[in-house]
Amino acid sequence: MKDKFVWKTIGHQRQKNFLEKSIIKNAISQAYLIAGKEQLGKRALALDFIKLLQCGEADGQGDKSEKNIPCGRCRSCLTLEKKSHPDVLIIKPAQSESKGIKKEQAIGIKEIRKLQHQLGLYPYCSSYKIALILEAEKMTKEAANALLKTLEEPSGKAVIILTTQSENFILPTIVSRCQVLKLLSVSQKEIEEFLITQGVNQQEARKLSKLSNGKPELAFEFYKNPEKVERFFQVTKELQKLIQSDYNERYKYIEKISKNAAESKEILKIWLICFRDMAFEKLNCQNLKITPSYSRPSQIGRGGDDGDNYSIRKIFKIIRSIKETEKLILTTNVNARLALENLALEI
């Protein structure tokens, strides 16, 4: 049975087993919520599941017991690959740009109405009408309430899949109606093995899997875009400079990075890794580190620090603040620059 289902998703074996079982038993839930940090493979898992559900259906061969699925050749698989499957709707936040500031838009009521309309139709060529909402935490209150209504009136042939960074960002009444699949970090070994299958040499695969910090999508992104690896180390250098500079310099840096929401999010992620590494260093776990060492001059050190470096308490506090800032930027309309400035004063 193991080789019957073909998954592109890296890792997350437990979740894959669960979905395989529900397909075999034909016990598909009305709604799924795939929760986990960025680049763990939430979207990949959702798309794999959709492919498995739809494979063969458009050709009247929906029987999942006889062949390896998804086959990649049937009409369902091919239209899904082209993102033009008539029974699959994918909703994600639109990108906008004004005055050079890039931002992701919210998912509004209009999108959810479209979903309601789609799911209300009889499937065109398969057993299921499927709607996938990516980054569901970006739904407005109005949109979330409309989605809740849809979930309260289930239709036998509709499947709704949501992905989100954390189920805590989603209305609890929605979560309670979903089958929740939580994704955790993927092991370095699994990521390394995957990269090797993509033609990466062992040494590079080891380096990239370590750098990606349990995120297979990030490892692949690093592999495809070597300039992103350079950028990663450049940000670590900029951070070293930043923690040694005065407030004026810090404000200037924040002004520069806050213009691009996507970029500031990237930078926060790297900062998180840097401070986590500082904690590893303090705790004598150097082998877990992936970035260089950091220090700052003693004149900047404030209460609670030991000499010219950070105390472990301070590091944990900064890690909490970075996570808090990330969450603020992600889920609220807070002024990103202000939130980043507050953080820059703390480091």
Ligand SMILES: [Zn+2]
């Ligand atoms: Zn197929």
